[in-house]
Amino acid sequence: MIYNLDKINEMAEGDQDFITSVISVFLEEVPVDLEALEKAIAERDYENVYKLAHKIKPNVDLLGMEQTRATALEIETLGKSDANMQEIENKFPLLKKDVHQVVSELKKDFDL
Numbered sequence: 001m002i003y004n005l006d007k008i009n010e011m012a013e014g015d016q017d018f019i020t021s022v023i024s025v026f027l028e029e030v031p032v033d034l035e036a037l038e039k040a041i042a043e044r045d046y047e048n049v050y051k052l053a054h055k056i057k058p059n060v061d062l063l064g065m066e067q068t069r070a071t072a073l074e075i076e077t078l079g080k081s082d083a084n085m086q087e088i089e090n091k092f093p094l095l096k097k098d099v100h101q102v103v104s105e106l107k108k109d110f111d112l
Contacts, residue, residue: 002065002067002068002098002101002102002105003063003064003065003102003105003106004063004064004065005019005063005064006064007061007062007063007064008022008023008062008063020110020112022062023106023110023112024112026059026062026063026103026106027103027106027107027112029059030056030059030060030099030103031099031100031103033052033055033056033059034056034095034096034099036048036052037049037052037053037056037075037092037095038092038096040052041085041088041089041092044082044085046079046080046081046082046085047079049075049078049079049088050076050079050080051079053072053073053075053076053079054076056072056095056099057069057072057073057076060072060098060099060102063102065098065102067098068095068098068099068102071091071094071095071098072095074091075088075091075092075095078091
């Protein structure tokens with residue numbers, strides 16, 4: 001398991017509906033943002049690479065995905081310059097793999 005619900009549990013203060021809601025939003029938004037990020041990378045759209053990585057970062061952070069958050073932060077930082085596209089392309093598969101793994105685990109663990 002590469003996610004951790006400590007931050008969400010702390011915010012929820014025992015409210016299971018809140019936890020399920022946060023997980024549902026993650027499952028709805030992050031895969032769409034990830035797909036858009038992949039497209040932005042393919043199109044060499046640096047501004048959107050930056051924006052989408054920035055948008056994904058707090059979502060994976062909320063789920064305690066430290067390594068994934070670090071990768072998103074690196075892509076976000078690299079997206080500020082068009083000289084870094086090769087490095088972005090090298091890092092993106094790790095981000096994609098981690099997000100897909102967590103989406104799969106969350107759907108199974110929360111019956112969503």
